[in-house]
Amino acid sequence: MSCSPENNSPVSVTSSIPKVEVYSVLYGGTKVGSTKVTIDGNDLAIDHEVNNNGRGAKSKGTLTLNDQGVPLAWTIEGVTTFGNAVDEHFSVNEGTASWKAAAGEGSASFDGATAYVSQDGSPYAAYIYVNALLNDDDMTMPMLPSGTLSLNKLDELALTGNGETIDATVYALSGPNLNPAYLAVDTEQKLIAFMSPRFALLREGFEEEDTRLRDLAAALNAARFEDIASRVTHQYESPVRIRNVRVFDPVELKLTEPSSVVVSGGKIVAVEAADAQGSVDEVSIDGAGGSLVPGLYEMHGHMSDNDALLNVMAGVTSVRDTGNEMDVLEALIEKIDNNTLIGPRITKSGFIEGVSEFSNSTGELAETEEQAVQLVRDYAARGGYFQIKIYSSVKGEWVPAMAAEAHKLGMRVSGHIPAFSNADQMIEAGYDEITHINQVMLGWVLDLEEDTRTLYRITGMRRFAGLDLSSDKVQKTINAMV
Incomplete structure (x- = not known):
């Protein structure tokens, strides 16, 4: 008040x-x-x-x-x-x-x-x-x-x-x-x-x-x-028919004529004519001639209760969370699942950072390779983490052991490129995914002693101007990725 x-x-x-x-x-x-x-x-x-x-x-x-x-x-x-x-x-x-x-x-x-x-x-x-x-x-x-x-x-x-x-x-x-x-x-x-x-x-x-x-x-x-x-949340046990909407036809590359879209059990089960008759127990929503798209997927997010709501309002219904606190993320997912909060479906990544003066304040910190490998095991034991995400202060020489343990436990390996390393080394060490294109490209323009835990990872991108994408160093990385 x-x-x-x-x-x-x-x-x-x-x-x-x-x-x-x-x-x-x-x-x-x-x-x-x-x-x-x-x-x-x-x-x-x-x-x-x-x-x-x-x-x-x-x-x-x-x-x-x-x-x-x-x-x-x-x-x-x-x-x-x-x-x-x-x-x-x-x-x-x-x-x-x-x-x-x-x-x-x-x-x-x-x-x-x-x-x-x-x-x-x-x-x-x-x-x-x-x-x-x-x-x-x-x-x-x-x-x-x-x-x-x-x-x-x-x-x-x-x-x-x-x-x-x-x-x-x-x-x-x-x-x-x-x-x-x-x-x-x-x-x-x-x-x-x-x-x-x-x-x-x-x-x-x-x-x-x-x-x-x-x-x-x-x-x-x-x-x-x-x-x-x-x-504002509505829970419908019956099928929901959204009438008078246009949907995108990926074959014809254009919007259709007005249609009806039926959703049941969390899935799109039918796309029918605008005047199609539904079952008597359906919930009917008038789409007012607007365009209707399936829920969007955010491939790189860091979720909180406000981000969760705003994503849904923007049409994003699934998010890969690529770095968060265990207790924050797990509690958020539980509240979304029980309809206490509005939010997307969230896929969890286990965030692991090394200890340095530049350490990210999010996630779990490791001072040694042994601690880093144990954090991989900890995430696997908690369940629901489909990958680990390695951050910039992790030492590059720890990554082979971390990646081997993650793969043994059925998890993917993603992340930034650790400082004083490059993409080629991390791909060889076991990375399945490199987050952010600049993390791939910085190895082509920075010297290994230049510290990417600083704003070099941003300001260093100015050196991309004039980069020859057909050069041996660029092609070596691309070939390693594919």
Whole structure:
């Protein structure tokens, strides 16, 4: 439910935020970066840096707020997670707001109570909107370029950090993204945490609350998606006839005339004339002359409860999950299977990563070849994992033993190319599949000592320009694959 703070008068930025705030960025419980906010009156400087698995956003932002906390000027410069340049600007001049970001530019009239939502701001940007909304009577506000910001109070709890226990309120911020963002603020309206099931931005000194807050975010997420499922899911025991739809004819390479498609027991059992008579117990759905396609298959995904719903909404009914946490993925599949959540059929891959400064925070980690082989056995013993997925910090020399064990246990072997290795070596070691075409091609343009756990795996692709696909090194790899 929505509620207003006890004191509805504007809270100035100067009085509600200390001169310097430092936050830890954690992903899956591992610290991967930091955010530092320096305040001088209503002017803020935000330095944000993340290095997770050799990649991460880095930005410096300057921000001026009015006394309600609404942005009047905002600049952000830096790089995105994958190294693209960020040069974003927002300003207000004589009642007109103007902005320019990677997604485009625009302008609109500005009344002082409309919040610009940045495209490439740090997670701290969400708190900027929360602070402004807490100073608003009904905690809603128009946003630029378009849409509406809103804030709902969800919970109250006590959090411990820096040797003290403080009272906090958890809010859900809606508007900037498809799903709400969850934030905790203290009694002085200062940010303590921005949290999601996998990610957290935590006030320095409160890192031990990471698991608790991420679990809370996961529970809030789950409750939201379970509520959606309970309201919109239909279970039909009878056949379902979808009338007045066109289907694609792969022989004629065109859409058919209007037809009826009958589904029963989870399968398409008939495609009939539009006016065909069905059985008396059928459920009839009018397709309104639209095009009907079978469910799509996503060959490379990383599922969560929100991704599961969005895939189904986009027509994707089957997904190969190619890297996830065991407990997250298995619990998600169970909820989809028992209709608690909406989601596609999910095929599981067992994610195995080596230990290094660039380790991915997802999946199971191995420090030795013996541990890596044991993880292969562990995935096989759990059941339902059709393959293992090897990641970049696994040592290339471990792969023959891992692949042999996986094949012995009836599982395929897929993955990135481990750092300081190439595709030819991994194919020989037992790979059945290489995920991402750049992982195949980088071995043709990078030297083995160039570390693909870093952004080299992205930036190195610029060397593909002028690559001779008929060269011996390219043909050697292709011949090994086929």
